[in-house]
Amino acid sequence: MLSQSELNTAKRSVLFRNVPDQMLQNLLSDSHKRKVARGATLFVQGDPATHMFVILEGCVKLIRITPGGEEIVVAVYSEGDSFGEAVALKGGQYPVTVEAVQDSVLLQVETRVVFDTLRSDPDLAVAMLSSTFSHLHELVMEIENLKALSGAQRLATFLISLAPVEDGPCSLVLPYDKVLIAKRLGMKPESLSRSFANLRKQGVSVKRQSVDVDDITQLKEFVSDDA
Template sequence: MLSDSELQMAKRSVLFSHVPDGMLAELLKDSHKRNVARGATLFVQGDPANHMYVVLSGCVKLVRITPGGEEVVVAVYSEGASFGEAVALKGGTYPVTVDAVQDSLLLQVESRVVFDTLRSDPDLALSMLSSTFNHLHELVMEIESLKALSGAQRLATFLISLAPVEEGPCSLVLPYDKVLIAKRLGMKPESLSRSFANLRKQGVSVKRHAVQVSDIGQLKSFVEDDEPMPGRAS
């Protein structure tokens, strides 16, 4: 049984954000909560895609393993995020491996239940189609950002997403270690260090996991106005 706060957390996800509250409660009544310890694997690339998930607490990373054995971080999701929905509804196998970055509590939703409900409820189908489109749009924008922005701009965008304010000074805490942040932003750890150094002139200082930003508005301007030069992507 989900608590009211857990239902609201599910409502925050892209997958269920457009689903009316009453319909969402009915849809999720038979879902399960699953604890995944830090470092544990939820599923591996190639497993049957039988479920979709919402992060109720904690943090997970989605990775692909290249033919050369290198781990590529596709995404990192924290509370309120959903994943696995598109492939679970389509059927087939998961294209990524999911590991817990922190001790995490996940809402596990059986894809068959959602699919059966979609077939019988056109309104729900439209709501979730809209949500899935929004999720795809976010991923496309993220890929575009990785290709178009310099390393410092990517890092600035990441810090802006963590900021508790829209303008002015703020303090924030990096949600996971810098090695994972570097992989998440498509760069090497040494490139991340250089990017933090480059952001000093934009009023950013970092000490371990604590970050001070003198003006979030200045960071936004840096991302929008500073055109990346060739060779600056990493």
């Protein structure tokens, strides 16, 4: 049974944002919460794709393991994010391994239940397509950033996404450790340290997990500076 707070979090997700209340209640009645401890694996690359998920609390990382054994972080999702929709609807196997970065609570939705709802009410397809498109857009932006931006610009983009304001000064807390942030941004930990050092000129100072930014607008200008 979901609390009101958990229900509100589920409704904020891209997966359920456009689902009518009655349809959502029917879907959630056949779903259940799953607790995953920090460091535990939710599923591994190659497992049958039988469920899709919404993060009610905590944070998870989606990873792929290269033939050489290197871990590549595909995405990091936190409270209110959803994942697993596209592959679960398509069928087949999960293309990634999902591991909890923090103690997490997930809403686990069985694919069979979604298919049954789609047959009786095709309006759900709009929400599914919206969610899938959102994740596709994120991946396209990730590829663009990796190819077009320097390490310092990628880090600045990440900090901007965490900022509680659109302009002016702010303070923020890094949501997970710097090793994971480096992997998330496609760089090594030492490169992340250099990128933080480079951002000092842009008014960014960091102490452990705390970051102070003199002016978010200045960071945005730095990211968009082709020079």
